[in-house]
Amino acid sequence: MPARITIKNLTMAYGSLVVMRDLNFEIQDKEIFAIMGGSGCGKSTLLRHLIGLQEPTQGSILYDGRDFTATDPAQRGPFIQRFGVMYQSGALWSSLTLGENISMPLEEIAHIPAKTVRDLVSYKLSLVGLAGYEDYYPAEISGGMQKRAGIARAMALDPDILFLDEPGAGLDPLSSRRLDDLILRLRDSQGSTIVIVTHELSSIFNIADKVIFLDTATHTQGALGNPADLRDHSDNPAVRLFLNRGEHPTPPP
Amino acid sequence: MPSAVSLPPCAAWQEDGGDVVLALSGDWKRDGPPATVTGISPDRHPSRYQVSELGSYDSTLPAFLFSLLRSATELPETKDKPVPALDGLPENLRGLLTLALAVPEENARLTTPLHSSEIRELGKITVQLWETIRSLLDFTGQTVLSLARFCRGKARFRSADFWLILQQCGAQALPIVSLISFLIGMILAFVGNVQLTNFGANLFVADLVGIAMVREMGVVMTAIIMSGRTGAAFAALIGSMKVNEEIDALQTFGFLPFDFLVLPRLLALLLMMPILTVYANVVGILGGMLVGALVGIPPVLYWTETLTSVDLTNSSLGVIKSVFFGAAIAISGCMQGMKAGNSSAAVGEATTRAVVASITAVIVLDSTFAAIFALLKI
Numbered sequence: 001m002p003a004r005i006t007i008k009n010l011t012m013a014y015g016s017l018v019v020m021r022d023l024n025f026e027i028q029d030k031e032i033f034a035i036m037g038g039s040g041c042g043k044s045t046l047l048r049h050l051i052g053l054q055e056p057t058q059g060s061i062l063y064d065g066r067d068f069t070a071t072d073p074a075q076r077g078p079f080i081q082r083f084g085v086m087y088q089s090g091a092l093w094s095s096l097t098l099g100e101n102i103s104m105p106l107e108e109i110a111h112i113p114a115k116t117v118r119d120l121v122s123y124k125l126s127l128v129g130l131a132g133y134e135d136y137y138p139a140e141i142s143g144g145m146q147k148r149a150g151i152a153r154a155m156a157l158d159p160d161i162l163f164l165d166e167p168g169a170g171l172d173p174l175s176s177r178r179l180d181d182l183i184l185r186l187r188d189s190q191g192s193t194i195v196i197v198t199h200e201l202s203s204i205f206n207i208a209d210k211v212i213f214l215d216t217a218t219h220t221q222g223a224l225g226n227p228a229d230l231r232d233h234s235d236n237p238a239v240r241l242f243l244n245r246g247e248h249p250t251p252p253p
Numbered sequence: 254m255p256s257a258v259s260l261p262p263c264a265a266w267q268e269d270g271g272d273v274v275l276a277l278s279g280d281w282k283r284d285g286p287p288a289t290v291t292g293i294s295p296d297r298h299p300s301r302y303q304v305s306e307l308g309s310y311d312s313t314l315p316a317f318l319f320s321l322l323r324s325a326t327e328l329p330e331t332k333d334k335p336v337p338a339l340d341g342l343p344e345n346l347r348g349l350l351t352l353a354l355a356v357p358e359e360n361a362r363l364t365t366p367l368h369s370s371e372i373r374e375l376g377k378i379t380v381q382l383w384e385t386i387r388s389l390l391d392f393t394g395q396t397v398l399s400l401a402r403f404c405r406g407k408a409r410f411r412s413a414d415f416w417l418i419l420q421q422c423g424a425q426a427l428p429i430v431s432l433i434s435f436l437i438g439m440i441l442a443f444v445g446n447v448q449l450t451n452f453g454a455n456l457f458v459a460d461l462v463g464i465a466m467v468r469e470m471g472v473v474m475t476a477i478i479m480s481g482r483t484g485a486a487f488a489a490l491i492g493s494m495k496v497n498e499e500i501d502a503l504q505t506f507g508f509l510p511f512d513f514l515v516l517p518r519l520l521a522l523l524l525m526m527p528i529l530t531v532y533a534n535v536v537g538i539l540g541g542m543l544v545g546a547l548v549g550i551p552p553v554l555y556w557t558e559t560l561t562s563v564d565l566t567n568s569s570l571g572v573i574k575s576v577f578f579g580a581a582i583a584i585s586g587c588m589q590g591m592k593a594g595n596s597s598a599a600v601g602e603a604t605t606r607a608v609v610a611s612i613t614a615v616i617v618l619d620s621t622f623a624a625i626f627a628l629l630k631i
Contacts, residue, residue, distance in 0.1 A: 094596035110283055116313060120283075122323070123316035123353055131323075132359030139596040158283070158311045182352060189345030190311065 002065030004029045004161065004193045005050070010059035012045050019045050023059070023221050025212055030187055032194045034204050034227070036242070037214035043197040044088065046214070047165055050195065051085055052076055063161075081109070084159030084192075088166050090150030092138040098125065098149045099134030105156045124152040127182055129175060144171050151179070155186065161193045162186065168200040180206045201245060205231075213239045259285060260308055264317070266292030267303075275299035278306035281314035288317055298322060302341035315349050318342075322354060392588045396580075399509075399516045408512040415517040422483050422518075423525040427532070429478055434533035437470050438462055438540025446548050456550060459558035462541030467563050471534040472571040473619055476578035479526065480611035484586035487518050488607035491590025492600035500591075515591070519583040526579030527572045534571065566631060574622050578615050585611035 003026035010023040019042035027033045035043045048054040050061060052073065060069045068079055092101050102121045106112055112120075125133055128148040138146050151167060164183075168176045180203050186192050198204060204211060204227045211230065215222030215238055223230050223239040231243035241247075260279035267274045281288065307314075322337050337354070339347040402408040445461040491514055494500050500510045538559055545555040586607045593603035 119316040119320040126353035
């Protein structure tokens, strides 16, 4: 049984500027996988490669053993329809209400009855704490609320794989905690695989099964594994420093 | 447990002693058949759920239950209960529903329109018109104050920005101004030639093209091009800066956004519009000359005839107007940008409004000038 996502020798670059090279890791089915690292290390770039918005310089990305990068971008529909993506800023369509932002994929892609669409929109917004905000436009709500609405839209089609780019940034502690709870429940109830780009250490320790640390200094993957194990026992001091919030930890035994 | 054969989703209300039981069965899938509800809904929450015959499900099932529970919690007898009982539901479903029901619903927005009448509509239009006039006067006043600060050497903006805007408004506009003016000159010459040939006076095509270009067509066409090109760019750029809070950032550093953003654009257009107008006039006359050559008027004769008809008074009228048109385009573009809302859609709307407003302003100003020049017999 192949892994849900397999990354083989992935090198990402902007022109001649290499962002990361030789990334090798697997994300298993129903796993919550966090991508972490310092600012500008290429976390969001890696996410953009995973969803096909950028092409790798070298290497490949496989979903359930099928090569995503080798597939013609025009033929990637069957892959992409399994993705739900929340972008860093929410990326809501500003001319549509929050309800329409969520219902559009349901109506246009899933073609389901209007009553079910209404129920689903109401339910998804309630899950992210925005019950009753169906008729609001993105410009009428705060940045944190836009971000939560972006998560509701990403969940619209019950995706197999949910990609979340900095979902907790800018959220108040209660919303952040609620979001962690939601991510765990989505994995447990729908069997979604969830890939999160995040800086939030509390979230990483609460929910992530596995993390990858992108090392800005070497432009390679600094560590891969369980977050608590890496915090206490990683061979890479940069990883231990990062996961201990900059406090110098004792070296691993 | 997912069943091998897909069964239609069903929710059945049942009585069990004093309890109300909701029995869920079948496969609740987005692409499956719609759910059927049997039994009489008791206007209250189920005491418990029966899921022994429940198959596989996606979000459709929790969405259905959420809708059911949300509508039931709105009933007076159950309003005080925080989260209804979810006994009998699978653990994950219970967790998701608890999460969804935990936050109270935001009051629905007022969607019913106020009672509308002709008088109310007329009033609304009048108020909107007054607001538009007031904001235009306010913006023009601020522009004049900003210009006054500039003349006293008190206005502050980056000179590098000014030279860049000057280049965008001037040199970069030359290709499109050349093309349009040349074609306008040719069109005037073609039309004039058809009529004047009837009277054996086709040499006067040079007079027609020359006077029309320097008095009206050169300046008006340049102004329309600059409205669509530069006015729209001003509105889009300033509008985007507003969306990204860049204007707020300028203010917090003590810069006057008006001096920093509007003034250099206004000055650039005030300087460039007369130059572009003179250029457009010359190119238009050359377009007419080409047609003249095609219909048998030698270029030297055409040029001599043009110089005879186009005197300094005629030439200066278009140039004078161009200064006012430049100011109108800069004010319309910058004003719409500064007034833009806080979304990407609002930037698009501001750009459209800027183009419409500046072209309208140009035509209205041109009509006013035409009336004034007629009164002055120029």
